[in-house]
Amino acid sequence: EDKVVQSPLSLVVHEGDTVTLNCSYEVTNFRSLLWYKQEKKAPTFLFMLTSSGIEKKSGRLSSILDKKELSSILNITATQTGDSAIYLCALPYSNSGYALNFGKGTSLLVTP
Amino acid sequence: EAGVAQSPRYKIIEKRQSVAFWCNPISGHATLYWYQQILGQGPKLLIQFQNNGVVDDSQLPKDRFSAERLKGVDSTLKIQPAKLEDSAVYLCASSPRPGVNQPQHFGDGTRLSIL
Numbered sequence: 001e002d003k004v005v006q007s008p009l010s011l012v013v014h015e016g017d018t019v020t021l022n023c024s025y026e027v028t029n030f031r032s033l034l035w036y037k038q039e040k041k042a043p044t045f046l047f048m049l050t051s052s053g054i055e056k057k058s059g060r061l062s063s064i065l066d067k068k069e070l071s072s073i074l075n076i077t078a079t080q081t082g083d084s085a086i087y088l089c090a091l092p093y094s095n096s097g098y099a100l101n102f103g104k105g106t107s108l109l110v111t112p
Numbered sequence: 113e114a115g116v117a118q119s120p121r122y123k124i125i126e127k128r129q130s131v132a133f134w135c136n137p138i139s140g141h142a143t144l145y146w147y148q149q150i151l152g153q154g155p156k157l158l159i160q161f162q163n164n165g166v167v168d169d170s171q172l173p174k175d176r177f178s179a180e181r182l183k184g185v186d187s188t189l190k191i192q193p194a195k196l197e198d199s200a201v202y203l204c205a206s207s208p209r210p211g212v213n214q215p216q217h218f219g220d221g222t223r224l225s226i227l
Binding site: 004031032034036041042043044045048050088090092093096097098099100101102103104105 | 115116143145147152153154155156157160162167168170203207212213214215216217218219220221
């Protein structure tokens with residue numbers, strides 16, 4: 001059975017801190033790993049990591065895939081209050097098209 | 113481009129009543145997904161369509177949930193009769209091309225509360 005586990009489940013930091021969010025997985029057929037940011041509404045896409053693209057960066061956010069350790073990290077540097085959100089990690093189910101199997105998410109609160 | 117549209121945004125019903133949600137994906141997107149997100153959890157797949165055919169409905173509680181995408185564009189998800197544990201946000205997502213590994217785009221969801 002495919003599994004996606006995120007840690008920590010919640011995190012409180014001060015503006016300017018750097019945070020690292022973790023995602024570990026068990027799948028029988030790895031195709032990709034995706035990170036989404038969810039504020040009060042729709043999850044918005046951040047990154048997709050694949051065997052041919054194991055590092056992604058966009059501004060203060062970056063993500064790395066470690067296929068040996070079956071995990072990924074999402075880093076946010078110089079955090080801002082606008083980074084407060086739930087960060088979701090997801091992988092396509094091994095046996096179902098590209099429908100996503102999500103972790104429970106990490107709830108990040110950045111305080112002024 | 114316009115995003116995934118969902119309606120209504122909120123719905124409150126009593127248990128044993130029925131309810132329907134509507135989703136209009138991004139124009140041209142062949143694949144459409146419905147997810148259920150219970151408070152404190154990640155979204156969980158209910159059903160996946162490719163054009164107007166069902167790809168995966170293995171996690172859909174078929175005794176009470178049904179979904180259709182008759183013309184391969186917009187879709188409806190129905191619950192009948194609703195139970196207390198159905199209180200959740202129902203998210204619709206779409207992606208452009210079938211069989212290709214690409215990010216899904218989500219709508220804002222419908223928040224369902226069962227009294």
